Amino acid sequence: KRKGMIFDLDGVIVDTAKFHFLAWRKLANDLGFDFTEDQNEQLKGVSRVHSLHKILKWGGMELSEEEFQRQMDLKNENYLSYVNEMDATEILPGVTKILDYLIGNDIPFALGSASKNARTILKKIDLLEKFDAIVDGTDVTKAKPDPEVFLIAAEKLGVKPEDSIVFEDAVAGVQAANRANMTSIGIGDKSNLGEADYVFSDFTEIEREFIEQLLRK
Ligand code: BG6
Numbered sequence: 001k002r003k004g005m006i007f008d009l010d011g012v013i014v015d016t017a018k019f020h021f022l023a024w025r026k027l028a029n030d031l032g033f034d035f036t037e038d039q040n041e042q043l044k045g046v047s048r049v050h051s052l053h054k055i056l057k058w059g060g061m062e063l064s065e066e067e068f069q070r071q072m073d074l075k076n077e078n079y080l081s082y083v084n085e086m087d088a089t090e091i092l093p094g095v096t097k098i099l100d101y102l103i104g105n106d107i108p109f110a111l112g113s114a115s116k117n118a119r120t121i122l123k124k125i126d127l128l129e130k131f132d133a134i135v136d137g138t139d140v141t142k143a144k145p146d147p148e149v150f151l152i153a154a155e156k157l158g159v160k161p162e163d164s165i166v167f168e169d170a171v172a173g174v175q176a177a178n179r180a181n182m183t184s185i186g187i188g189d190k191s192n193l194g195e196a197d198y199v200f201s202d203f204t205e206i207e208r209e210f211i212e213q214l215l216r217k
């Protein structure tokens with residue numbers, strides 16, 4: 001059976017989740033309030049525009065359309081200042097090994113990210129050419145937890161949703177994978193990612209036998 005894998009980017013391939021957090025927190029602080037790590041979990045995987053809506057709600061604030069746009073641009077500028085410093089050493093432990101395994105065994109894999117900066121980041125870390133398909137925030141109309149991003153990715157790989165395996169660090173992303181009828185693998189903390197079919201703290205915890213078993217199913 002032809003199987004394919006789909007990787008989220010932020011928090012799965014690279015630890016850009018921490019840069020998103022820093023940039024959003026600066027925005028909130030500049031507007032005069034703060035938010036917690038717990039609230040930050042709810043921002044993971046969530047599109048830029050939805051994230052700002054959530055944050056403003058937490059701060060009990062409303063912005064004009066113009067100011068909303070300006071704040072989104074400022075956040076992204078700040079975020080990109082961190083991205084600019086990135087190189088291949090930022091690829092999270094165990095990721096290169098699994099990608100090389102997939103390449104060596106002719107198993108297709110795609111990127112499925114909400115980010116509009118995905119291609120910029122993949123280029124910075126020298127992974128742009130490795131993916132068989134890239135679906136990002138510029139390709140979708142519906143944000144995670146909607147399954148659209150993963151369904152498009154599976155289609156581009158030529159695999160059925162039920163034969164697709166998704167790696168995600170975000171609650172919204174795990175939900176998107178589940179709604180797409182795909183196998184969901186959470187990367188992170190079990191206490192947040194309990195809805196996933198499997199959870200690992202990072203890729204170094206995933207044994208080759210586990211991957212082989214998933215591919216045989
Ligand atoms: C997701 C991140 O991958 O992309 C979110 O987890 C982020 O934190 C979203 O808001 C959109 O990213 P960007 O780079 O287009 O602002």
Ligand code: MG
Nearest residue numbers: 008010011169
């Ligand atoms: Mg993520």
